[in-house]
Amino acid sequence: MMAFGNMFGGRSKVESPGVEAIEANIPNTQLALGGPHPTFPSSNASCDANPNTMMLSRGFASRCADSEYTPLESNRFREAILGSGHTFKNADEFRNAIYQMSLAGRFQYKYNKNSPTHMSVKCSVEDCPWKITAHAVEGNEILRVYTYQVNHNHIAQDECSSKVRVSSKRGAVVVEDVFRTTPEYLPRQICKDFERDHGVQLTYNQAWHLKEKAKERVYGSPRASYAYLPWLCHRLREINPGTIAEYTSHEGHFKQLFIAHAFSIQGFTMGCRPVLAIDSCHLSGPYKGALLSAIAYDADDGMFPLALGVVGSENYEDWYWFLEKLKGILDGQEVIIISDRHQGILRSVSELFGVENHAYCYRHVKENFSSFFNRQNIRGKKGKEDALLLLDNIAYARLDIDYNEAFEKLVRFNGDLARWVAENSPEHWAMSKFLKKRWDKMTTNIAESFNAWLREERHQTIYTLLMMHMDKLVAMLDTHMRGTDKWKSVVGPKTEENLMSNITRSAPITVMPYLGGTFKVFTGEVYLVVDMQQHKCTCLTWQMSGLPCPHVCAVIRTLRHDVYDYIDPCFKVSTQQLIYSGQFQPLPTHNMPKVCEAGTLQDGQGNVFPSLQPPQVRRPPGRPRQKRIESQFSHKRAIHCSRCNGIGHNRSKCNNPLP
Template identity: 40%
Template sequence: MDPSNTIYCYLHIGGELVRDEHGNVEYMGGRRDGLSLEQSMTYNDFVSRICEKMNINIVGPTFSYTLPFDLYALQPLKNDEDLTNMFQFSDRCARVYICLASTVEDDEMIENGGQWLIETNPRTIAEYRCSDDGHFMQLLVALSVSIHGFQMGCRLIISIDSSHMSRPYKGALFSASSYDADDDMFPLAYGLFSFENYEDWLWFLEKLKMVIGERDVIITSDRHQGIIRSVSEVFSSENHAHCYRHIKENFSSFLSKLNTKGRKGKENALQMLDSIAYASSMKVSNGKAFLEVDLMERTCTCKAWQMSGIPCDHACAAIRRMGFDVSDYVNDWYKYNLQEKIYFGSMCTLVTHDMPMIDEDGTVCDALGYTYPFLNPPTTKLPPGRPRKRQIESQFM
């Protein structure tokens, strides 16, 4: 890097913009860091380098800078022209201020966004919960179009999962998805939570129970202890199945630790697990193995028909033997007319004009003068273990 073509950026993040008694704007709190950058770089490269350095999402933050002759006047930093001006007038050192989404604005949007969703999309379910001291805790949203599609013909299997978020307020994103007639995942509900634990999963599943009604569904998930306990309370343990992919990855990791006869032994063990899970070795033969197929109940002792809704090889042989059409025994949720019903509905977008604004005294009000309360950010804690710097790779390879 050519020293004559570089500039040192003093970075400020995680604080807030406040105005003192003299009307000057200051950036208070947060953390600071520094980075040397080439003056010839583009704005997009600048944003990427800054976000990588500060370990923040590239989508969302806004940037400002100050000039040496007026440290209280924030200049916008939005494009290549602004970046060129900053490099030109900062005299070898620039102060860059990174503003994440406003706490008050974010929490106010959560509180009122649910009501706007219900008004624009009737029959939408949107509920949130906060602590006694006003901190956000839990949120669930199930759009009316998703509820309608599920009721029209999705398979009665719901997959639930979670993902930890890395934005400034942390927390976890919960999701619940079903399967449409093309066997693709169909989003049913999602939620935001301060952490992934038993209490959060119990609240999420209780609200999910309201979405699906009295239907007898199967819940699939990983083996998180909070999920196992809460599913058994809300849906009963008989309605809980564990994701085979997670089971196989855990089993593969276990075999790697044991070093079972090298790579070949591991592959043989995984193939044996597949044969148990899918019962692929069980086939109708000339008396060496018998499988009972019941066309009235639509069952086979290999369980493949019951699990997928599509007749297995053994069932197809019995159906053809009776002179029937195999397609008549495929469950309705795979058929085209149900796919049309599932995606018949549509979602209305939220109206974004006349959105509530924050006055200088911190009051949230809209264009008509109505005031709104606001929530404090959630109280979160770091998940156990060391922070991951990369995603976990598949254990199958």
């Protein structure tokens, strides 16, 4: 930065009043193109290079600088254009710099000429000599400043009535620096900072737009990011062979995307239990859509994402497409799918994975039950707690006999609630009714944690989302893998805890050996049978969860055996090591493809990728809802949509197609 400032060492001459600088011999084209922020010399550097800056009369704020007035932060933008000969990458960067100068000097300006090749800006105050012009450098979009006359001549009234224009596009440049380091920069904070730093009051809406524009400057436009998808899919498959990265399109518009990294596929097939939680969540970029995910568990119930999808909606068609791809990577292996009861999921899972392999998330069932309860006229808060407890007993009963007993209790409590249970497919969620082994996984909580984990990425453009997600995914996998070193035994801490609890509960159980490896155990109430050779207990816990139940633990203690020998291998450290044994190569972006004429991409190897447009956002079926004619006395503020600029709805309700 020092070097940059020094290049303008001769500037004080240029700035002397009345002299219109016409020198254009500053060879800084390289710098303007090379540096990350050629238009942002740091205030220190420019002060060092030119200590007189603050003394020059260049607007209201600086004229007050030597009184008790605190200089505004925007003073640094005073130097956004350094002088005649300063070059800019393109017309837009030049316009940004002009805007920053107006922010710093608090004046309004107008363009007399505003074309990519010829710019002429002057102060809006009549007869004020402030003027900057710039011309395109021969055959290039680079602009070089020509005229640089930056002294104002204002009377008091000009200052009084001057008000800086708020432009979301230009202002975004101002917000950008903060946004880069603080992506969660809130619009409210932007309002405060703008007032403090630049003396400009923004509405919340304006601040929100500033942030969106800054986001676009940092991450690229949401629209353009779709163009890179075909290339990205190709590269993902190329750098990590075995990766499935596919998309579909309709008439050149993006439709669906599926990604399963080779590392995840390998880890899942090598060692994860065949249970997958699937879920969806909304994407909040301008093209919206939904993120679908399939999440597995590692050997100690750590989150192990297997596949990710981006689709337009969450209808049957999209779910079917996603699940069909998912099935494709499982190579015939049978899996249990856990999900909520979304119609699109119900149908596609039963078609692709078999209805008997579909477990419904019990938490969702419980929520539905709870809202059904609220619609009944049952008095008292205690009543609801009791009802939910009865439902838990029904859901977690392992044996039919226990299920029936719990169900009878609910019948006696309230017949309508019991009928609700019977009518809401308990065979898909109650433990005793769901016959397949699902390792005691009852909910989709792990998939929801995944969604929450991706909260920040869900606001990004599709390209940034995938790139950010990949880094984050690898970081998590790495943490899990390293965590294995800290395991105190052959199983992880979560398994250890479950096992410990079963052992504690085994204390009062008495054991009587029978013949052929079978045992009769007495719980204090009933007799059960444990078969140590078949790994079975009457209570079914051992068979269904893979962990010895308290009854089995009691037998193991009597036999003085090692409890870890009776744990399913899927929980053991050797399995965990298999799950995390793959390689995951990072994706370099030094060789990004070039965008060609028709929107197609071409990479360094000469591969050409088809052009891909953003998804077509469909109108909802049916007639658009008529706007209510408001009373002329109504002072209600009109709702404004920041997505489509329409009136009468906000961005979360917006379904309008984008251009």
